[in-house]
Amino acid sequence: MAKNDLIGGALWDAYSNKVSQRMDNPTHLGVLTENDAQAKNAKLIVADYGAEACGDAVRLYWLVDKDDVIIDARFKSFGCGTAIASSDMMVELCLGKKVQDAVKITNLDVERALRDEPDTPAVPGQKMHCSVMAYDVIKKAAGLYLGKDAQDFEDxxxxxxxxxxxxxxxxxxxxxxxxxxxxEITSYTKAGAFCKSCIRPGGHEERKYYLVDILRDVRAEMEEEKLKEAMRKQVSGELSFKEMTMVQKVKAVDKTIDETVRPMLMMDGGNMEIIDIKDTSDGYIDIYIRYMGACNGCASAATGTLFAIENVLQEHLDRNIRVLPI
Structure with missing residues (x-):
């Protein structure tokens, strides 16, 4: 069947060749029976799963030997071509694996295996739920074999x-x-990269949780935690110089100057005052000062005295402090 005979050309281009081939000629479509299980001294597992998003359904057949290995598998799919292709690949990925390992197969594993190129999705985003259905039926089958509820594999x-x-x-x-x-969330996790229903309300499928709301709530929690931690550090004296407010920084600099530098300046008839403090884009903290009295115009004000002030502030407050006289 030609591509354009089934789906409009533009949409069809969003499907990989592997998907189109398995739509028309699935490798593992079929049924396994108790007679097949007895012939291979295996246990027959039959699991059904339906996808609420589209009404599709899949039935999975496993033959599992005494070592928990899936020695044969088949499927029947009641739905679209993408569901057939995804189920066919899902069965292929299960074969030869232990049940305990097969349950680790994800829908992304199924979708990646159907790609023609590593970086090109095999199906359009709105059809990703078909590979999810394949993933869920594996859990159902594993649950039946191991005597667990399928939800036990999804906590x-x-x-x-x-x-x-x-x-x-x-x-x-x-x-x-x-x-x-x-x-950024999508880049890091792939959440929201496909059908996009989980990004915000209004998508093709209603969700309980949306990325926009999760991001908002987590950012609010983070900001509240930062504020509480800053207040705790301020009370306990653990607040770093960079974390201080501008008023706190000025007070910290004045206190350090009062205890170290100012007494020596005043002995020689000089003094200094803080004019401004600025955080720079390259990570420095520039402190602008003005010399007063005998220090104003003194030759060492731009050399030895300046270096001494800067060293004291770096040692007591922050290594990235720069002192600039104006």
């Missing part, structure tokens, strides 16, 4: 069904990498 809240990304993973990635945009 996380899934936010992005397409990429199987959990709520805890998204929250952790935002915190660890200090992410500030949904695009």
């Amino acid at each position: 996380e809240i899934i936010v992005c069904e397409c990429a199987r990304v959990s709520l805890s993973t998204i929250r952790e990635v935002i915190r660890i990498n200090d992410l500030t945009t949904v695009e």
